[in-house]
Amino acid sequence: MTSNMFPPAIIFILGSFLIPFLKGKTKSIYMLLIPVVAFYVLLNIPQGNIWTFEFWGYELILGRIDKLSLVFGYIFTIMAFLGVLFALKVKDDLQNVSAIVYAGATLGVVLAGDFLSLYLFWEVMAVSSTFLIIASRTPESRKAGMRYILVHLIGGLFLLAGIVLYTQKTGTIAFDYIGLSGIESYLIFIGIALNAAAIPLHAWLPDAYPMGTPTSTVFLSAFTTKSAVYLLIRTFPGADLLIWIGAFMVFVPIFYAVLENDIRRVLAYSLLNQIGFMLVGIGIGSQLALNGAVAHAFCHILYKGLLFMAAGSVLQMTGKIKCTEIGGLYKTMPLTCLFCIVGAASISAFPLFSGFVSKSMIVTATVNEKMVLVYLILQFASAGVFHHAGIKVPFFTFFGHDSGIRAKDPSWNMTLAMGIAAFACIFIGVFPQPLYNLLPFTVDYIPYTGAHVVGQLQLLMFGALAFALLILSGYYPPEIKSINLDVDWTYRKLGRGAYMALDIGLNAINRMSESILMTFVKGFASFFNRAAINLALFVSVNIWLVLGYRDKRLEIKKNRLYNDITKGTLPIGIGAAVAISFIIIVFILT
Numbered sequence: 001m002t003s004n005m006f007p008p009a010i011i012f013i014l015g016s017f018l019i020p021f022l023k024g025k026t027k028s029i030y031m032l033l034i035p036v037v038a039f040y041v042l043l044n045i046p047q048g049n050i051w052t053f054e055f056w057g058y059e060l061i062l063g064r065i066d067k068l069s070l071v072f073g074y075i076f077t078i079m080a081f082l083g084v085l086f087a088l089k090v091k092d093d094l095q096n097v098s099a100i101v102y103a104g105a106t107l108g109v110v111l112a113g114d115f116l117s118l119y120l121f122w123e124v125m126a127v128s129s130t131f132l133i134i135a136s137r138t139p140e141s142r143k144a145g146m147r148y149i150l151v152h153l154i155g156g157l158f159l160l161a162g163i164v165l166y167t168q169k170t171g172t173i174a175f176d177y178i179g180l181s182g183i184e185s186y187l188i189f190i191g192i193a194l195n196a197a198a199i200p201l202h203a204w205l206p207d208a209y210p211m212g213t214p215t216s217t218v219f220l221s222a223f224t225t226k227s228a229v230y231l232l233i234r235t236f237p238g239a240d241l242l243i244w245i246g247a248f249m250v251f252v253p254i255f256y257a258v259l260e261n262d263i264r265r266v267l268a269y270s271l272l273n274q275i276g277f278m279l280v281g282i283g284i285g286s287q288l289a290l291n292g293a294v295a296h297a298f299c300h301i302l303y304k305g306l307l308f309m310a311a312g313s314v315l316q317m318t319g320k321i322k323c324t325e326i327g328g329l330y331k332t333m334p335l336t337c338l339f340c341i342v343g344a345a346s347i348s349a350f351p352l353f354s355g356f357v358s359k360s361m362i363v364t365a366t367v368n369e370k371m372v373l374v375y376l377i378l379q380f381a382s383a384g385v386f387h388h389a390g391i392k393v394p395f396f397t398f399f400g401h402d403s404g405i406r407a408k409d410p411s412w413n414m415t416l417a418m419g420i421a422a423f424a425c426i427f428i429g430v431f432p433q434p435l436y437n438l439l440p441f442t443v444d445y446i447p448y449t450g451a452h453v454v455g456q457l458q459l460l461m462f463g464a465l466a467f468a469l470l471i472l473s474g475y476y477p478p479e480i481k482s483i484n485l486d487v488d489w490t491y492r493k494l495g496r497g498a499y500m501a502l503d504i505g506l507n508a509i510n511r512m513s514e515s516i517l518m519t520f521v522k523g524f525a526s527f528f529n530r531a532a533i534n535l536a537l538f539v540s541v542n543i544w545l546v547l548g549y550r551d552k553r554l555e556i557k558k559n560r561l562y563n564d565i566t567k568g569t570l571p572i573g574i575g576a577a578v579a580i581s582f583i584i585i586v587f588i589l590t
Contacts, residue, residue: 012104061113087215159191196228214312238285249276254384292361328402348390
């Protein structure tokens with residue numbers, strides 16, 4: 001099946017080539033049109049496999065169009081538009097091009113129906129997102145970018161090894177449900193789980209994302225982890241391992257988020273927490289749970305993007321982003337404060353906000369499956385989310401102590417992008433049915449029941465009470481400048497130690513090998529030098545011998561060779577040649 005329209009991924013990637021050559025309003029309009037055109041294509045393409053062609057005997061599928069891929073395609077293009085709008089005044093072509101390529105590669109991953117196409121877009125996604133991290137052009141961002149790309153290249157190698165084994169086993173590069181049933185499936189699982197920042201493969205995210213620019217982090221928060229969530233839904237639904245990985249993820253990052261002083265690192269850890277909810281839903285594998293995971297990914301992209309926009313706006317206007325350096329900004333940044341509160345209410349799953357209509361589906365699925373322990377963990381995590389993302393982020397950013405900073409709301413494009421995202425968070429929370437209609441399975445779930453609303457409000461109110469009591473009593477962990485160790489410590493410190501050990505050990509071996517080799521080379525060269533001299537002498541003497549013997553030919557005919565030998569009248573060159581030949585043989589043998 002074919003289509004006369006370009007694949008959305010190609011629209012983004014090819015469209016990025018013109019960006020450096022455009023200026024002013026033309027560039028701004030052009031960049032906004034790229035996601036608009038891609039969204040139009042997604043709205044008008046038929047379901048099925050399209051944009052297919054043969055390559056090395058395999059069928060490449062650039063467009064596997066079904067309800068699952070479409071819902072992720074829709075939200076990725078919407079977020080790409082909002083990200084471009086938020087970064088519209090950025091003059092850095094490196095960042096602009098990288099963001100567009102990154103969004104396009106993510107769409108390529110979501111729509112790919114074969115492993116070869118998937119892997120190519122997967123690697124483009126890793127490389128382009130690295131440039132968004134180093135776009136800050138600081139030593140810290142460059143180091144974080146280097147660690148980021150190394151981690152993702154390792155994940156890509158796991159994925160590639162699994163793909164190769166899977167192709168050999170099945171004879172096809174097409175994929176859908178795989179399940180954890182062999183070494184190839186576990187290798188693919190590890191490669192995808194790393195991009196999902198699944199614990200303990202998560203530390204690259206809070207290490208790298210806060211290093212981006214005020215605008216690039218918005219793109220980073222939306223694409224990589226959620227594309228991995230999509231692939232896990234596609235390939236490993238119902239994997240019990242994901243339930244416990246997800247339960248661990250919703251629990252552990254809360255403590256890091258409470259201790260963090262950097263607002264964007266707080267949001268990075270809360271991002272891990274939210275992915276944990278999605279992994280639990282994928283691991284349960286029921287239709288309600290999978291619908292909940294997809295819906296939560298959709299809503300999360302919007303409200304997490306909104307929160308990173310609010311944080312980026314503060315950083316853009318004040319140059320500061322740490323809790324100890326900001327505060328009291330509600331006085332002069334009222335719109336940014338309002339939008340941040342909307343994002344905080346959404347991530348906390350307040351009724352009438354988007355997080356409520358998606359997260360409650362996953363929690364209800366645990367009840368339906370009688371997973372009491374997982375249910376309790378999710379409830380504790382919900383209170384923790386409200387504590388660190390719902391209260392801490394807006395409180396310490398816009399209220400708390402007065403830092404004396406009097407920055408204004410950001411430019412119109414940044415404010416408009418936040419406004420659109422905030423409106424979407426409220427609209428989905430009030431009218432969830434349009435989102436439910438996009439989900440891969442039929443939805444008969446009703447979020448606004450008395451039990452759901454009252455139970456969630458009780459949870460949130462007690463969380464707010466606990467925060468207030470901790471603040472008033474002085475027991476709340478103080479916001480201080482600190483470094484919190486995560487599992488990235490292992491490859492930061494042990495990696496450096498391993499490098500030093502290898503440097504000392506291998507360089508010592510290198511010097512020893514060089515010494516031995518140079519001694520051998522010198523001796524070999526000296527041997528050939530002497531051998532060449534002796535060979536030249538040998539050849540020249542024998543030529544003399546032959547010439548001398550030629551002059552004696554008539555005499556030999558007359559007197560016979562025997563007489564010459566007995567009388568000692570042979571040419572002297574014969575004796576010299578025999579002596580030199582003997583010397584050369586002795587030299588070679590010794």
